[in-house]
Amino acid sequence: MDDFRYVDGRLFCEDVAVEEIAREAGTPVYIYSKKTLERHFKVFDEAFSGMPHIVCFAMKANSNQSVVGTFAKLGGGADVVSGGELFRAMRAGVPAEKIVYAGVGKTVAEIEYALNSGILMFNIESEDELLTIDETAGRLGVKARVALRINPDVDAQTHPYISTGLKKNKFGIAIEHAMEGYRTASALSNIEVVGIHQHIGSQLTELGPFVDSLKKTVELVARLKDAGVDIKYIDVGGGLGIKYLDEDPPHPSELADALMPVLEGVGCTLIFEPGRVLVGNAGCLVTKVLYRKATEVKNFVIVDAGMNDLVRPTLYQAYHAVKPVMKKEGPEYVADVVGPICETGDFLAKDRTMTVPEGGDLLAVMSAGAYGFTMSSNYNSRPRAAEVMVSGGKFQVVRKRETYEDLVKGEALADFS
Numbered sequence: 001m002d003d004f005r006y007v008d009g010r011l012f013c014e015d016v017a018v019e020e021i022a023r024e025a026g027t028p029v030y031i032y033s034k035k036t037l038e039r040h041f042k043v044f045d046e047a048f049s050g051m052p053h054i055v056c057f058a059m060k061a062n063s064n065q066s067v068v069g070t071f072a073k074l075g076g077g078a079d080v081v082s083g084g085e086l087f088r089a090m091r092a093g094v095p096a097e098k099i100v101y102a103g104v105g106k107t108v109a110e111i112e113y114a115l116n117s118g119i120l121m122f123n124i125e126s127e128d129e130l131l132t133i134d135e136t137a138g139r140l141g142v143k144a145r146v147a148l149r150i151n152p153d154v155d156a157q158t159h160p161y162i163s164t165g166l167k168k169n170k171f172g173i174a175i176e177h178a179m180e181g182y183r184t185a186s187a188l189s190n191i192e193v194v195g196i197h198q199h200i201g202s203q204l205t206e207l208g209p210f211v212d213s214l215k216k217t218v219e220l221v222a223r224l225k226d227a228g229v230d231i232k233y234i235d236v237g238g239g240l241g242i243k244y245l246d247e248d249p250p251h252p253s254e255l256a257d258a259l260m261p262v263l264e265g266v267g268c269t270l271i272f273e274p275g276r277v278l279v280g281n282a283g284c285l286v287t288k289v290l291y292r293k294a295t296e297v298k299n300f301v302i303v304d305a306g307m308n309d310l311v312r313p314t315l316y317q318a319y320h321a322v323k324p325v326m327k328k329e330g331p332e333y334v335a336d337v338v339g340p341i342c343e344t345g346d347f348l349a350k351d352r353t354m355t356v357p358e359g360g361d362l363l364a365v366m367s368a369g370a371y372g373f374t375m376s377s378n379y380n381s382r383p384r385a386a387e388v389m390v391s392g393g394k395f396q397v398v399r400k401r402e403t404y405e406d407l408v409k410g411e412a413l414a415d416f417s
């Protein structure tokens with residue numbers, strides 16, 4: 001469910017015409033609906049209201065200050081994977097005690113930053129990392145709260161690039177070695193073991209993998225308890241999928257109904273790390289048609305957004321619906337929507353049936369609120385797009401379009417040659 005809809009053939013985000021935003025903010029532009037963000041957060045949060053829990057938004061999906069701040073105001077925490085995300089989370093008003101920090105490659109500087117900030121816990125991905133955190137905490141004279149990220153070896157049945165819970169993936173500590181890992185962690189003098197973490201993948205559309213994985217984790221929590229290790233937090237991870245085309249992912253309440261029985265009696269606070277499900281359908285990317293081109297075998301619609309703005313189609317062959325911002329009558333044809341980047345892989349959509357567009361027409365690439373702007377780059381020296389947030393009848397630029405000067409910020413012409 002989102003708040004993009006047509007009124008008399010014109011696409012609106014809440015009560016604002018998308019065309020008006022494009023006119024003022026230019027294109028390409030990401031547009032987010034505050035109402036959708038708030039609704040998605042509340043639906044997720046309320047689904048688990050039967051148990052103590054914290055919803056830690058996975059900031060990698062969308063780290064714009066206004067987006068993160070919207071969730072923080074509703075009581076949300078953050079799942080961060082870098083010092084940069086930690087900085088953004090706190091700057092947007094997320095309290096440190098609601099921040100969890102995952103990722104296989106935390107640097108000492110990042111660990112120090114997180115320890116000094118007083119985050120809720122580190123989700124540890126390897127024994128080497130554990131030892132580094134212990135040493136760093138010792139040096140700073142603090143205790144580091146940690147959870148071990150367990151790799152349960154469960155097939156998330158999703159795109160291989162976004163599946164993380166299999167033995168062959170680089171994430172977490174194999175479940176068979178978990179007891180050993182916890183024994184090591186408990187013996188370290190600057191470590192306080194507080195939790196357990198799992199995350200098996202992204203864009204999951206079935207409940208089975210969530211349930212299978214959580215069962216394994218809960219069994220482990222019981223064994224740990226017997227061994228004298230008290231687990232206060234079970235971090236269930238993120239991964240709930242959304243509808244891009246014809247997927248039928250479970251509703252958060254269905255996820256809750258499936259997980260609650262598994263968690264009965266465990267007496268832990270739950271942590272969730274949803275990313276995509278909160279923001280994916282709350283945003284779109286609006287782009288302008290530049291040219292039409294036809295070869296003997298294909299029609300192309302060339303637009304002003306490219307793979308540097310939205311890389312998901314290129315990287316995962318992901319489907320994003322493309323809608324006209326202004327519906328019009330006219331002949332239809334089948335075309336690829338492609339960007340200006342000098343790569344064959346630079347496409348936003350393939351083989352779509354559409355009313356033949358004219359130069360200047362606006363198209364909205366839907367479901368682009370998650371892993372859209374955050375994965376964008378300056379490839380081909382293209383300034384990154386503006387971001388706009390809409391609330392009711394108002395809208396505001398929440399990230400300015402980059403300028404050419406921004407492109408060379410921090411660069412120097414070396415003077416020693």
Ligand code: LLP
Binds near residue numbers: 061102202203
């Ligand atoms: N927690 C951890 C530890 C994660 O690694 C991720 C995502 C999440 C939570 C949030 O997962 P979500 O609820 O958004 O599915 N760029 C890819 C997705 C990569 C996901 C990486 N990890 C895409 O565009 O599909």
